Amino acid sequence: MFEEMELLYLQQYWWFIIALLGGLFTFMIFVQGGQTLLNNLGKTEKEKNVIIASLGRKWELGFTSFVMFGGALFAAFPLFYAVSFGGAYYVWMAILFCFIIQAVSYEYRKKANNFFGQKIYEIFLYINGSLGIFLIGVALGTLYTGGNFIKNEMNLSHWTLDTYGLEALLNPFNLSFGLVLLFLSRVGASLYFMNNLAEESIVNRAKEQLKINALLFLGFFLLMITMLFLMSGLSYDAEGFTIVEHKFFFNLIETPILLTTFLIGVALVIFAIYSALFKNKSNAIWFHGVGTVLTVTTLLSLLGFNNTVIYPSLSDIESSLTIVNSSGSHYTLATMSYVSLMVPFVLTYIFLVWRSMDKVKISSEEIEADSHHY
Template sequence: MFETLSLLTLQQYWWFIVALLGGLFVFLMFVQGGQTLLNTLAKTEEEKNVIIASLGRKWELGFTSLVMFGGALFAAFPLLYAVSFGGAYYVWMAILFCFIIQAVSYEYRKKPNNFLGQKTYEWFLYINGSVGIILIGIALATFYTGANFIKNDMNLSSWTNHTYGLEAVLNPFNVAFGLTIFFLARSQASLYFINNINETTIVQRARQQLKMDALLFLTFFLVVVVTLCMISGVSYTETGFEIVNHKFLTNLIETPIILISLLAGAFLVLYAFYSTLFNASTKGIWFSGVGTVLTVVSLLSLLGFNQTTIYPSLSDIGSSLTIENSSGSHYTLTAMSYVSLMVPFVLGYIYLVWKSMDKEKITSEEVESDHHHY
């Protein structure tokens, strides 16, 4: 089946898969968002244990989705993976460190006689949910704004400055992109707690917190979308690369399905906020989740399609990366495409596990009766 597809079709298929996994990961970042709200929503040790227990049941899903996103990127577009992860070394190592301390914190926060103490692990969780998420957003934003690298005819790449990715934090668009994801994660965390926790005081505080975080998310999201429509992008043809004014706006106009998907995703997220704040709904997390996936897939689809580079080079436009010059071979993509048919089964398994864990909303009594809680 996949053998009959052209190499370009396989490349486009796998960029969509990468975008979909990215969307799922951004949705599951509500765990990180919830970690930053621990001391805001919890005023007692019992309430803190309830929130940690609620997040603790889902944190591994987010970690797994991050690994799947990175793995798909590595297997389908190895040159992009090598240039970004190898060149922007300091940024990606900082992100990796933030996720390592998250795993350690859930494991050891309540362990007796841990030498760092409970508060230290809670600070680790906050760092993972704030610094880690904002840095991921900044790193992803460089796919639009570009990075300082060059590559030769042998596809060997090198970074042209000694900050190795840290310079990305000086770009206002990159920072706005990171803050958009950060406040989205916090907003979705409140939606998740409202749906998952059966403690009136925590739910009330979550509704109040949602007002502030949703407003900040919408502000930064508008900044990102408007900026994307205004900035230039790098297009490519058989003859080479060129800078095109309003490239991403052009992609939206010339590819209506991306525009419709983006508008539908934004509408669902807005509806989740509205129904939760004004109709006292507890189901907002599901509308927001679907909306988030659609929105992220749409934004990443502005790259990779319509002859748009997926990683512009600021040092040498001819070194810019596309889905065509950074992908694996036809054989590799074909073999991986058969493996991708297992994705629906994995998603189905996640759904069943999630449903099983959330049959009943979490209460303080349930958490305190479990001597092995997080």
């Protein structure tokens, strides 16, 4: 089936899969948002424990999605993987350190004799939720704004600045992308707690947090989208690369399916916020989830289609990466495409497990009765 497909279709298919994984990961960052809200929502030790227990049943899915995102990039677009990770070294390393400290914190936070003390593990969770997510946003922003790399005729690359990716923090678009993800994660967390917890005090505070964070999210999202639509992008053809004004805006409006998914996605996120705030709906997290996945998948898809560059080089335009010049071979992409058919199966069992574990809202009584809680 996939063997007969043209290489370009396979490359587009795989960029779409990566965009989808990016979307799913962005939904799952509500866990990180929740980590940053721990002290705002949990006023007593009991409340904090309920919040951690609730997030603790989900954090691994986000962690795994992030790893999967990296693995899929490696397999499908190895040159992008090599250039970005090997060049923007400090940014990716900082992100990875943020995830390393997350992985132990749920399990070790309340354990006796845990060396660092409970407070440090909570700070670890806060760093992962704030700095980690912000930096991922900055790193994603560079897909649109570019990086300072050069590749030679053997496709071996190097970064041209000693700041190894930290210079991305000076770009307003990258910064706003980071802030959008940060506040989106906190919006998601508020909606999740409203759905997942039986503790009224926490739910009420989550609703208050939703107001503030939704405003900040919408503000930065509007700013980021405006900058995205106004910015120039790189286009490529057989002759080489050219700068195109408003490239991403035109990509969106000239591709009806992307325009539709973008509009539906944004509308769903706004509807989720509205229904939680004004209709007191606890199922708003699902509208938020679908909306986030659609919006982020669309935004990342703007890069991979319509002869658009997925990673512009700011040092040498001819070194810029596209889905064509950075992808795996036809054989590997076709083989991996069969593997990708497992994605719906995986999503189904995740959904079923999630549902069976969340049938009853989590309460402090349940947590206290459970000897294995975090």
